[in-house]
Amino acid sequence: VNLLGEDKVVKVSWKDTLRRMKIDFRLFRHSRRILQTLDLSDTDARIVEKMLYMVGLSEDSTCLEFDLVRERKMMERASTFLGAEWQSSWIEWASKVDLAHAPLVANMQNPALLQQLLESKGPTVKVPSTFPELSGEQALVQQKAEGESLTCLLRCTDMAPAESTSPQALGVLAAVIVPLQGFMLLVLSEHHGCHTDPHPGNFRFDTATRTLWVLDWGCFIHLDRQDRRNMCR
DSSP: OEETTEEEEEEEOOHHHHHHHHHHHHHHHHHHHHHHHHTOOOHHHHHHHHHHHHHHHTHHHHHHTTOHHHHHHHHHHHHHHTTHHHHHHHHHHHTTOOGGGOHHHHHOSOHHHHHHHHHSOOOEEEOOOBOGGGOOSSEEEEEOOOSEEHHHHHHHHHHOTTTSSHHHHHHHIIIIIHHHHHHHHTTOSTTOEEEOOOOGGGEEEETTTTEEEEOOGGGEEEOOHHHHHHHTO
8 A cells, every 4th residue: 555655565453353263263172172072082083183283282373463563563673683683693604505515506597696695695684664653453554575475486486497586586595594594493593583484475585676575573483591492402
C-alpha cells in the first residue's frame, strides 16, 4: 500500500483466526488424550497419537506469530545484530572457507560468483524498518523489501538454469544464508536471538543493490542462559 507517499507493506493479524486456531489445538490435545486413554495397540493409532503430539509442540510458536506488537519489537532487535556484529562474524567465517572442497561449488553454473561473494564483504543483510506510529495490535506497517523472493530464484533454477539467476541464488544461499542461520542457531550473537523459520520465502534478494532481506520475525526467539548451555552440550 502507499502510505505517506511511499510504498509500504502491511501485515495484518485477525483475532478470529487466532481464536479458531486455539480451538483446533485444543481439539488436537483432546483427541490425543482419548487415544492415550484407550491405549490401543494398533500401529496406526499410535502413529496418529504421535502426530497429534508433534502438532501440539508448535502451538506456542504459531500463536506468537499473531502478536504483531511483539514482532515489531523483534524486528527492531534483529536489525541491530544484523549490522556490524553479523558483518564482522561473516568476514571471519568467509576467510576460513575452503572453496575447493565445497560440494555446492561444483554444481554451480558460475562458481566464480560464490568466490566473489566470499572475497568481498558480501551482500548487505537487512530487516525491513517498521513504522510504530502507523502500526498497532493487529497491523504491522513496514518498509517494502525490494528484489525477488529466494523461492522464486530457486524455482527459476529448476526451470531454466542456463538463463536464470540461479548462480546468484545459489551464491547467496551458500555464502550468506547458511552461515547467517548458523550464526543465529549457534547463538553467536550477543543478543542471543534466533530466527526459527528460515524457509526460502522469508528471504528476498535485490540484485541491483546486493541486499538480502530477512522477513517474518514473528518466529524470532530469545534464548536464555540455560537454553544456550543446553544447546552447547
